[in-house]
Amino acid sequence: MAAAGSRCNGAQGNGVALQVGFRDVVKTFGPVRVLHGVSFDLEPGRVLGLLGENGAGKTTLMKILAGYETMTSGELLIDGQARHFADSRAAEAAGIVMIHQEFNLADDLTVAQNIFLGHERVRGWRLDNAAMRREAAQAMQQVGLDIDPDTRTRDLIVAEKQLVEIAKAVSRQARLVVMDEPTATLTPTEIERLFVLIRRLRTQGVSLVYISHKLDEVERITDEIVVMRDGRFVARAPTVDVTRQQMANLMVGRELSDMFPPKNPAPDGPPLLEVHGLSVPGWAHDVSFDLRAGEIVGFAGLVGSGRTELFEGLLGLRASHGGEVRLGGAPVRFASPKQAAKHGLTYLSEDRKGRGLHVRLPLLDNLTLMDLDRHARPWLDHRSEQRALQKAVAEFGIRCNDLGAPASSLSGGNQQKLAIAKVLQPGPRVVVLDEPTRGVDVGAKRDIYFLIRRLADEGRGIVVVSSELVELIGLCHRVVVMRAGRVQTTLGADQLTEEELIAHVTGTH
Numbered sequence: 001m002a003a004a005g006s007r008c009n010g011a012q013g014n015g016v017a018l019q020v021g022f023r024d025v026v027k028t029f030g031p032v033r034v035l036h037g038v039s040f041d042l043e044p045g046r047v048l049g050l051l052g053e054n055g056a057g058k059t060t061l062m063k064i065l066a067g068y069e070t071m072t073s074g075e076l077l078i079d080g081q082a083r084h085f086a087d088s089r090a091a092e093a094a095g096i097v098m099i100h101q102e103f104n105l106a107d108d109l110t111v112a113q114n115i116f117l118g119h120e121r122v123r124g125w126r127l128d129n130a131a132m133r134r135e136a137a138q139a140m141q142q143v144g145l146d147i148d149p150d151t152r153t154r155d156l157i158v159a160e161k162q163l164v165e166i167a168k169a170v171s172r173q174a175r176l177v178v179m180d181e182p183t184a185t186l187t188p189t190e191i192e193r194l195f196v197l198i199r200r201l202r203t204q205g206v207s208l209v210y211i212s213h214k215l216d217e218v219e220r221i222t223d224e225i226v227v228m229r230d231g232r233f234v235a236r237a238p239t240v241d242v243t244r245q246q247m248a249n250l251m252v253g254r255e256l257s258d259m260f261p262p263k264n265p266a267p268d269g270p271p272l273l274e275v276h277g278l279s280v281p282g283w284a285h286d287v288s289f290d291l292r293a294g295e296i297v298g299f300a301g302l303v304g305s306g307r308t309e310l311f312e313g314l315l316g317l318r319a320s321h322g323g324e325v326r327l328g329g330a331p332v333r334f335a336s337p338k339q340a341a342k343h344g345l346t347y348l349s350e351d352r353k354g355r356g357l358h359v360r361l362p363l364l365d366n367l368t369l370m371d372l373d374r375h376a377r378p379w380l381d382h383r384s385e386q387r388a389l390q391k392a393v394a395e396f397g398i399r400c401n402d403l404g405a406p407a408s409s410l411s412g413g414n415q416q417k418l419a420i421a422k423v424l425q426p427g428p429r430v431v432v433l434d435e436p437t438r439g440v441d442v443g444a445k446r447d448i449y450f451l452i453r454r455l456a457d458e459g460r461g462i463v464v465v466s467s468e469l470v471e472l473i474g475l476c477h478r479v480v481v482m483r484a485g486r487v488q489t490t491l492g493a494d495q496l497t498e499e500e501l502i503a504h505v506t507g508t509h
Contacts (some may be wrong), residue, residue, distance in 0.1 A: 009281075018079060018095055018175040019044050020065065024073035026248060027060055034060050036231045037074070042176065045197060047208045049222035049239060050214075053413070053441035055249050057231040058211050059101065061421070062085050062178045066098035070394030089118065089174055089425040095175030099165045100181055101211075101412075101439055105153050112136035112149035115168045127496045128192050139167040144193035159186055159303040159350055159467075165193065175208040183217060187302040187467050190192055194222050213441050215244040216470070229253055250441045259446050260474035261453035266493065267294040267477075270329065272461040273345070273430050277323035280306065280313030283487045291430065296452065298476035299465040300501055306485040307465050308350060315347050317342050328429065344429035348419055350438060350465070357419050359408040363400065364389045367422050392421040397447055413444025420451065432463040437471065449475060469501045483507055 020042040027035035032074035035057045042048055052058045056227055063069040065076065075082050078094060085091040086099070105114050109155075112129075121128040136149040145163040153161065162182065169177050183191045189295045199210060209220055218225065218239065225242060225251040227234040235250055242250075271290035278287050284306040286303065299307045308318045313320035316334040325332050327343055334340040337347055357366050366482050368385050389403060396417045400410055407415055423431065433452070436446045450476060456462050467470050472479050473496045481504040490503050 004234055020207070021075075021077035022061065022065075023059065023075040023077065025064065025076070027057075027064065027069065027074045028072045031429070034231050038228070038233050040226055040230070040233055040236060042207055042209060043224075044207050045127065045202060046223045047202055047206045047210055047221055049218040049225040049229070050209050050211045050253055050275065051218065051247055052228035052234075053443050056228040056251070057226055059180055059230070061490075062098060062180065062209060062211065064463075065091070066096055066178060068098070076134045085220075092119075092174075093175075096178070097169045097172045097174040097176070098178040099169050099180060101180040101184065101411075103161050103165060104357055105164060107154035108152070109148065110152055111140070111156070111164055112148050114153055114164060114509075115139060115149075115171050119172065125151075132470055133384065135171060136167070139171040140164070142170050143167045143240065144190055144415070157308070159190065162186060164196075166405075171271055174206065176209070177201065178209040178211070180211045181213070181439045182210075183214060184294065184435075185210065187505070188469065189302055189506060191217070201227050213445065214440070214468070215247050216444065218243060223459065227251060231236060231507070235456075242456075245254060248442045249456055256463055259442075259449065261450050263477070263493065264294075264457070267292045269293060271326075274326040275314065275323065276325075278314065278320055278325065279312070279317050280309050280320045280485075283309035283318070283375075284313065284482075286480075287485075287487055288323075289480050289487065289490070291463060293429070293459045293461055294456050295483075296456050296462045296464060296476045297471035297476070298479040299482060300467075300469065300472055300479050300505055301482035302505055305482040305505075307482050308434055310482070311347060311434065311463070311465065315345070340388065341351055341426045341428065345432070346423040346426060346428040346430075347432040348423045348434055350435035357407045357415060359415070362406055363398075363410075363418060364403070364414070366418060368425060387427070392418075392425075395423045410440075411444075411448070412442035414443060416440050416444065416448065417451075419447070424455075430463070431462045432465070434465040435467065436464060437466075450495065472496070472501065473498065481505055 009023065023039050024037045025035055026037055028035065038061060050058050064071050067088040067090050076084065083289065109117065112133045113257065116132045121131040133149040140147065144161045145160060145167060145168045147160065151214055153164065156164065159390060166182060182194060186194065201208060210218065212218055223240045224238050225238065225247065226236045229251065243371065269292055272293045273291040276288045279285050287310055301307045309318060312318045316336045332343055338442060340346065364385050367389050373386060393400065394399065398414050398417045400414065407418060410418065437448050439450065464472065464475055477493055479491045479501065481491065481501065483505065491500060
């Protein structure tokens with residue numbers, strides 16, 4: 001491991017290489033110090049993996065580089081010169097672009113308008129919409145996104161929004177690109193396209209910072225890693241010299257083994273949830289599956305395969321028709337998630353901040369929102385709500401300094417734990433978790449995996465919709481594979497390998 005500020009030799013590229021150095025960077029928010037004198041260099045024409053748990057300071061440091069935050073003290077060196085960016089536009093003028101984990105898109109604008117927002121093409125005094133549509137299509141082609149540039153961003157699914165963010169960065173002709181969890185919602189095929197793009201940018205001399213909790217991706221795509229913990233530089237090394245296990249241990253500051261809990265035998269008994277021939281117009285067609293008490297069933301598929309939309313239809317968030325749904329042997333049909341929750345079925349959205357939590361509201365309001373009736377006698381009993389919050393914080397391991405703080409003050413992993421605690425408040429028999437570990441660090445992932453196992457051991461039926469194949473293999477008794485809106489196959493535990501899943505997901509089996 002190298003000391004802070006150490007350097008590696010990097011390619012200079014085609015005249016666009018950019019050298020960045022952090023020197024004793026400190027950042028405080030009020031009385032809270034989140035960066036403690038961080039120092040290291042970003043080498044030109046290299047892919048650097050920036051690792052650390054949520055709250056380690058990775059994103060804050062990169063926001064300082066990209067002009068979204070100002071440092072409290074220290075120096076930012078660009079090509080050897082001390083620089084200070086007043087805003088992100090100033091950073092972009094220097095060739096630095098950041099792709100955010102939480103989307104920085106305007107839902108009411110089109111895809112093309114979002115890609116060129118603040119950088120509009122003009123002809124005379126008028127916007128050159130034709131040029132923007134044409135260039136937007138070219139940028140989207142590079143990231144593998146095949147949609148009309150005039151599509152409203154609000155109509156895109158989460159994975160498509162992620163690709164728009166990446167296309168936006170590509171269109172800016174950046175010298176340094178920061179990617180914060182860029183594959184959190186992407187499928188294996190889309191990830192491969194992104195990796196091809198990253199390699200092409202690197203050969204052109206572009207520097208890249210790759211922030212990810214997916215250590216297998218870090219291992220594949222980065223040249224070296226820098227590890228941060230609790231706002232401090234911890235270590236730096238060539239990626240080839242560090243195993244995934246060593247990366248994880250450096251991030252959490254302790255040995256982290258047994259990522260997944262032991263997998264119990266698949267339960268017997270009658271199905272708890274039965275779905276026969278359900279269709280969601282435009283998304284899912286004649287889908288059938290079942291789920292037993294104590295069982296964890298996964299759903300795999302590419303973007304557009306219909307997994308999320310299927311369960312949104314089941315919960316009443318989308319129109320569905322045909323087929324039959326039985327819960328506990330009784331026929332049901334839900335008009336809304338609230339009605340489903342009353343029958344014992346709850347759903348955690350893949351969009352944590354858009355649909356899972358009201359991040360501006362306090363923890364307590366988020367937690368009890370789905371189960372207010374239990375705390376009303378007949379008026380809301382705040383002491384009852386407080387007891388529920390204290391119990392959830394202890395039971396789900398939610399780390400927070402102030403129980404009265406807004407949900408936005410929590411790290412991504414703790415927000416996800418709060419979102420899971422929220423959907424469990426009504427005491428469901430069946431829990432559907434859509435991308436339950438999206439954008440959370442390796443330590444929080446392990447906590448969530450063991451929580452899911454515990455929920456199954458309590459006799460609940462668990463559905464896990466995930467783009468992470470290793471997650472499905474490590475957790476699930478069975479995995480249902482969807483492609484083009486239809487169930488392709490269901491794989492038992494003895495069939496679950498990455499090769500087998502990829503073959504069925506892509507239709508090459």
